[in-house]
Amino acid sequence: MQSFSEKNVCAAEEPQKSSEKKKSKKGEIDYAAIKDYWNEQHDKTNSAMRRLTLMTDNRKEAIRGRLKDCKGDISKIYLAIDKAMASDYLNAGHSWASYDWVMTRKYFPKVLEGNYDNTKPAASQQPQSAAAKAQDPAATARPSIGELYEQAKHQQPASQQSQDSKFRWVIQQNLEDLKKNPNNKPAKDSLTRYYEHGVLQRLGIDWKPEKITDVT
Known part of the structure; x- marks a missing residue:
């Protein structure tokens, strides 16, 4: 066939x-x-x-x-x-x-x-059907966390809480990717971007890039 x-x-x-x-x-x-x-x-x-x-x-x-x-x-x-x-x-x-x-x-x-x-x-974008x-x-497959960060940043949600919920979700996805593969470079790079923007610290997520030196 x-x-x-x-x-x-x-x-x-x-x-x-x-x-x-x-x-x-x-x-x-x-x-x-x-x-x-x-x-x-x-x-x-x-x-x-x-x-x-x-x-x-x-x-x-x-x-x-x-x-x-x-x-x-x-x-x-x-x-x-x-x-x-x-x-x-x-x-x-x-x-x-x-x-x-x-x-x-x-x-x-x-x-x-x-x-x-x-x-x-x-005007009403739909995700691919479950059957497809x-x-x-x-x-x-998911877009990189950096791409999701940019999307969430420009969507201008109604409140900071709503925005943080979106950030927390995409961060969690990348943390799960790192659990599966600690050498996942896209996930590390994306989380580093969140760290540099201060999002991880604000959300109380304990993750730091391996080679970042804190500057006081």
Whole structure:
């Protein structure tokens, strides 16, 4: 049994902007055009995913694989990019969400089939459904505590107590990550950022960076 339905993936409805997009000459793939299109859409949508700098051999191989899955239909590559850039979920600051993730054999068909499409208007952002999360182990990944700190700081909650509750929650997540892996650098760096902002001290959380010298 195939890992996904070619009929569903390759017959996915395409937005007008990608249906007439760049088409490669017969037997050729314009990798530079794909990289440029990702970056163009990234800038246009202010995507949280990173821009592309290099089209490496591994990335080229992934494109060839996805084209093989879709019987050479290059428009599906552009459609996947469109869908990824339009997805609130994929642009929520997840550390794993990237061009390389979108182009993997496992997640490319899910992107095309709309697993990460917005289910409601942007005014009422919804997290990914529980059913989709059950199929997607990557959905358990969290943004760094530094990213969460910035989000919480700019949300301007109604009270200091509400803000501190958000900080306490994200701090706890990173402390749990450190329990599982004491060498988790992102968690250490994020907690250090909280320490430097005085949040840990205010909340009474006893954690200090290993190489911080207190300055009186």
